Amino acid sequence: MLIDDVVIVDxxxxxxxxxxxxxxxTAENEKWALAAARSMTGFATxxxxxxxxAGIERAVPATETPDGRPGMAxxxxxxxxxxxxxxxxxxxxxxxxxxxTTACYNALASESMVVVGGSLRYFGxxxxxxxxxxxxxxxxxxxxxxxxxxEERFGVQPAVGGGNLLLLGEDVAPTLAAAEAAAxxxxxxxxxxxxxxxxxxRSGSKVGSRYKSVIASTNDAYCPTLRAVAxxxxxxxxxxxxxxxVIDGLDLPAVEEAMRRGLAAxxxxxxxxxxxxxxxxxxxxxxIALRDLLPGARREG
Amino acid sequence: MSLTLTLHTEPEVPLEAEALKxxxxxxxxxxxxxxxxxxxxxxxxPLGDFFRVAGQPDGELCIRGDVTRVKMIGAGMTRGRVxxxxxxxxxxxxxxxxxxxxxxxxxxxxxxAEMSGGSIVVxxxxxxxxxxxxxxxxxxxxxxxxxVHGNAGNEIGSGMRRGFIAVAxxxxxxxxxxxxxxxxxxxxxxxxxxGAGMKRGSIVSCxxxxxxxxFSYACTYRPVSLRLVFGHLRARGLPVAQEHFAARYHRWxxxxxxxxxxxxxxxxx
Numbered sequence: 001m002l003i004d005d006v007v008i009v010d011x012x013x014x015x016x017x018x019x020x021x022x023x024x025x026t027a028e029n030e031k032w033a034l035a036a037a038r039s040m041t042g043f044a045t046x047x048x049x050x051x052x053x054a055g056i057e058r059a060v061p062a063t064e065t066p067d068g069r070p071g072m073a074x075x076x077x078x079x080x081x082x083x084x085x086x087x088x089x090x091x092x093x094x095x096x097x098x099x100x101t102t103a104c105y106n107a108l109a110s111e112s113m114v115v116v117g118g119s120l121r122y123f124g125x126x127x128x129x130x131x132x133x134x135x136x137x138x139x140x141x142x143x144x145x146x147x148x149x150x151e152e153r154f155g156v157q158p159a160v161g162g163g164n165l166l167l168l169g170e171d172v173a174p175t176l177a178a179a180e181a182a183a184x185x186x187x188x189x190x191x192x193x194x195x196x197x198x199x200x201x202r203s204g205s206k207v208g209s210r211y212k213s214v215i216a217s218t219n220d221a222y223c224p225t226l227r228a229v230a231x232x233x234x235x236x237x238x239x240x241x242x243x244x245x246v247i248d249g250l251d252l253p254a255v256e257e258a259m260r261r262g263l264a265a266x267x268x269x270x271x272x273x274x275x276x277x278x279x280x281x282x283x284x285x286x287x288i289a290l291r292d293l294l295p296g297a298r299r300e301g
Numbered sequence: 302m303s304l305t306l307t308l309h310t311e312p313e314v315p316l317e318a319e320a321l322k323x324x325x326x327x328x329x330x331x332x333x334x335x336x337x338x339x340x341x342x343x344x345x346x347p348l349g350d351f352f353r354v355a356g357q358p359d360g361e362l363c364i365r366g367d368v369t370r371v372k373m374i375g376a377g378m379t380r381g382r383v384x385x386x387x388x389x390x391x392x393x394x395x396x397x398x399x400x401x402x403x404x405x406x407x408x409x410x411x412x413x414a415e416m417s418g419g420s421i422v423v424x425x426x427x428x429x430x431x432x433x434x435x436x437x438x439x440x441x442x443x444x445x446x447x448x449v450h451g452n453a454g455n456e457i458g459s460g461m462r463r464g465f466i467a468v469a470x471x472x473x474x475x476x477x478x479x480x481x482x483x484x485x486x487x488x489x490x491x492x493x494x495x496g497a498g499m500k501r502g503s504i505v506s507c508x509x510x511x512x513x514x515x516f517s518y519a520c521t522y523r524p525v526s527l528r529l530v531f532g533h534l535r536a537r538g539l540p541v542a543q544e545h546f547a548a549r550y551h552r553w554x555x556x557x558x559x560x561x562x563x564x565x566x567x568x569x570x
Contacts, residue, residue: 026525067528068546103525129501129564131484131526132463133533138526146522149529 001291006267006274008290013164013259014278015286018047018077019084020159020250022108023092024060026071028101034059036099037072040091044076045196046246048205048216052078052087053161053248055193066105067149073107075193077161077248084156085114092150093120097141103149106136108250110155117150163247163255163288165262166204166222166275168239174270175241176200183245185265191254192247204244207279219277239272252286260293302356304334308366309353314342315390316351319373323381323400326358334358364389369409375402378419391428394421397445410454411435416464417443422537426451429473434460442466442483448537455492458485461502469539477504480563486530488541499556499563505530507545507568516555521569523549 001008025040027033037056044054053076060071076091078084096104097120104117121128121139130152131138137152165182169175183199186192194200209217220230222242227233235242245262249255259276266274274290281287304326317340326334335349348354351371356363360381364374367387375383376395385393388406395411398418410428413421414435427449433456434441441460448467455473458466461483468485474492477485480499491510505527527550531541549569554561 066532067525068532069525069528127562129503131503131530132465133529138529140524140526147524147526149525 001294003263003274003294004267006271008263008294009273009275010289010291011276012278012281012287012289013162013276014281014284015160015162015164015252015255015288016079016283017285018053018079018159018161018248019081019156020075020077020108020248021084021088021114021154021156022057022106022250023074023076023088023096023154024065024071024105024107025074025096026060026065026067026069026103026105027099028069030059030070030072032099032101033070033072036096036102037074039095039099040074040076041193041195042095044091045201047077047079047161051083052076052091053193053195053246054091055195055248057191057193067103069103075191075248075250077159077193077195079161081112081114081156085116088114088116088154089119092116093123097123097143097148097150100145104151105138106151106154108155108157110157112156113153114156115152116154117152120150121152157250159248159250160252160255160286161248162284163249163259163286164277165245165247165259165266166273166277167243167245167266167271168222168235168273168275169241169243169271170238171270172241174268175243178266178268178271179243179245181268182262182266185261186245186247186258189249189254189258189261191251192249192258194245195248196244196246199245201244201246202242204242204277207283234275236272244277252288255286256288256293259288259290263290263294303361303363304354304356304358305363305365306334306348306352306354308351308364308368308371310351311367312341312351312370314370316341316346316371317373318348318371319376320348321362321364321371321374322376322378322383323358323360323362324379326362329358331355367406369407372409375400375421378402388425389423393423394419397421407451408449412449413442413445413447413466415441415443416445416447418445420446421448423447423449423451426470427453427457427468429454429456430459431457431468432461432464432466433458434479439479440481448534448539450539452489453487458483458504461485467534467537467539477502477563480504484530486534488534488539496555496563496565498559500559501562503564503566505550505566507542509570510565510567512553512565513556515557516553516565517557517561519552519554519564521549521551523547524552524566527566 391409407425452470471489
């Protein structure tokens, strides 16, 4: 398949079952809501090394938040429901509660709920109090600028992680431009985040390593410097740079839609191929075929 | 058509009609409902002596006429909805644990006394001891919500353990007396001796008030939690002024003769 002379490789992205939560952070102004959201989503690029993956979904206007202040919606993903509860407590406690003027609310309606504010309330050392409004309990923890309001329970749901696109370009500049455009298009989809720095990752990985203690190692098949030595390089001769965009979403359709928009936005001069990472279909629960995302793409030949 | 009881004969003495709740009439015919007895003074009397019955029981009970002398409407109810199209008598919704009560007019004393769940809305004024403990009792409201669009009398929320009471107008003396926890919001003015003997819980007013000397000033700040409370009240149709959402409030801690863990939040001038 071709889009604007960029080859869409007939392959699939292999995605995994995860658990996801949506957290709404509000603050006195957007600056501080963003500060808390950035802190909460920091060091959350991959579950391999960070225990969770997180990102800012969107800015939420004051008219849409429970307390009428500007907010940021954050999505957080882990591999288990229990793990998600732990990460939420850690990150809301360390990154949101600590940030001036913030409050933190559940923003995901789900039958599965995990306790977050109900754990963080103990920071109040007995001075905490709560308000029960419309069957939602909000804890008020005394802090040095007034009170930190945090909802007792947060909704969690099965989610999808690891949707991805690989962008293969001639050089860094066009590949980076393609990645930036694709990431911008993907971010317009509700319910997804791109957990890597500004949505783009260069250190794509494969499972395992020649070293026993390393569970993931560099994806040599896509490293231009290893074209001559890798056993199964996937790089055409003219490709000198590969960048990847990883997508986590609250459900499969959201991930697919993000990939679809990314595929449509990335092609440009200097980009040679768009592919996707997989493990032969042996590890992930979901296979997202690129050809299924672009039924209208031009067939080669 | 929902079950409708229309007052045709006003009782000369109070009628104790605990039977007036939707669940009591489930599966009954109009004749059977008319024969249900209520306490009229010190006598048993059939409901039909006072009310004309129409419609079918479907979980909602509509009461028409001025039933100021009818006590205990909806008392102990666990589900369903009661609509009183006029005024309601004392002990409305007392000890209820679920369902909804809506009063288009005024309500007497002891509205929602010792309730543990459900909601009561009074569009007019409510009397004394709204959401309070019964005389001799130590614990008042244990849950649920009471919204009064008009004024309320003395001792509202006395002994309250949890739950939510809001009054759009003024409240009388001893608001939140002996409160154990929960929330009382008075958008108007508070009477004397607010929060006397309170242990925990919140009392909020959008006007200044003179507090007992056993309350201690803590700070003046902008409570985020009040934004949630006011948003909740506005969604219930109470006229919360926009400037009150982000306003500064004086926080007083008390009552010092108890655990001092309660708070009174008063709008700063």
